[in-house]
Amino acid sequence: MSISVKLEVFEGPLDLLLHLIDKNKVNIYDIPIVLITDQYLEYVNAMDKQDLNVVSEFLLMAATLIDIKCRMLLPKQIDEETGEEEDPRQELVERLLEYKKYKLIAEELKFMSTDAEKSLYKLPTVPEEVAKYEPPVDLNELLSEVTMQRLNAVFQQVIKKQVDKIDPIRSKFGKIEKEEVKLEDKVAQLLEYAGRCKRFNFRELLESQTSKMQVVVTFLAVLEMIKIGKVKVEQNEIFDEIIIYSEII
Numbered sequence: 511m512s513i514s515v516k517l518e519v520f521e522g523p524l525d526l527l528l529h530l531i532d533k534n535k536v537n538i539y540d541i542p543i544v545l546i547t548d549q550y551l552e553y554v555n556a557m558d559k560q561d562l563n564v565v566s567e568f569l570l571m572a573a574t575l576i577d578i579k580c581r582m583l584l585p586k587q588i589d590e591e592t593g594e595e596e597d598p599r600q601e602l603v604e605r606l607l608e609y610k611k612y613k614l615i616a617e618e619l620k621f622m623s624t625d626a627e628k629s630l631y632k633l634p635t636v637p638e639e640v641a642k643y644e645p646p647v648d649l650n651e652l653l654s655e656v657t658m659q660r661l662n663a664v665f666q667q668v669i670k671k672q673v674d675k676i677d678p679i680r681s682k683f684g685k686i687e688k689e690e691v692k693l694e695d696k697v698a699q700l701l702e703y704a705g706r707c708k709r710f711n712f713r714e715l716l717e718s719q720t721s722k723m724q725v726v727v728t729f730l731a732v733l734e735m736i737k738i739g740k741v742k743v744e745q746n747e748i749f750d751e752i753i754i755y756s757e758i759i
Contacts, residue, residue: 523571524609526553531606538606541599543582547575578602664752665729668716691723696731704741704756712743712752 520526530549531538554568581598589596634641703710712732719725732754735741741756 523550523568524606525613526550526568527571527602527606528610528613538610539603541603543575543579543599547572547579550575574602664713665716665725668713668719668725669722691727693727693730693734696727697734700728700731700735701740704735704754709753709755712754715754 520529527546527550530546531541534542534545534549536542536546551572554565554572557565557568578598587596588594715732716725716728719728732741736743741754743752743754745752
């Protein structure tokens with residue numbers, strides 16, 4: 511059986527082999543090596559011999575096919591490691607499968623490139639005031655199942671602990687100076703902390719403060735961060751700890 515492929519142009523010997531396999535509708539895992547070799551040699555004999563670099567690649571594959579054809583006529587060889595019969599076509603099949611995979615990928619990329627040429631893109635012309643617009647923060651979404659009453663309850667508990675820490679005798683000794691804590695500074699500090707920790711316990715945050723004033727300002731800073739949408743809070747169960755977390759920092 512012969513096949514007319516003389517007018518076809520192939521990128522290489524593997525491309526020609528895939529063409530012959532498709533034309534003959536044979537299984538790539540069970541290549542009829544005699545048939546494919548004869549048709550391959552027919553094409554090679556009809557090739558233009560001017561480009562020796564190209565011809566040499568096809569001749570090398572022709573020699574490989576002839577070698578496989580000869581080995582197929584010999585008694586089967588047994589692989590000592592697996593105990594199974596060796597198939598002389600196995601290496602060629604693996605090369606064909608790998609080539610076919612990359613060929614399909616190349617065709618897909620070419621199709622995507624051609625399709626992309628039909629698309630036109632326009633630079634954004636959104637007015638600056640519109641581009642800078644930020645939608646209002648939905649406090650209900652931020653707070654989820656946590657209520658302001660629950661936040662305040664934790665705050666009051668921590669404040670009570672701060673009061674209990676004060677020694678009624680020693681607190682009257684010496685000069686008591688007013689501790690100045692700015693809300694903006696505390697917000698900036700907590701934003702930096704939230705950026706590093708991502709998730710932290712609300713109660714532990716308040717309890718880590720060194721004074722009653724620090725607790726109050728920290729509590730207000732958390733409320734401010736919730737208001738401007740920098741953090742969210744969650745509570746899985748009604749008596750669970752309140753967790754503050756950041757998704758945008």
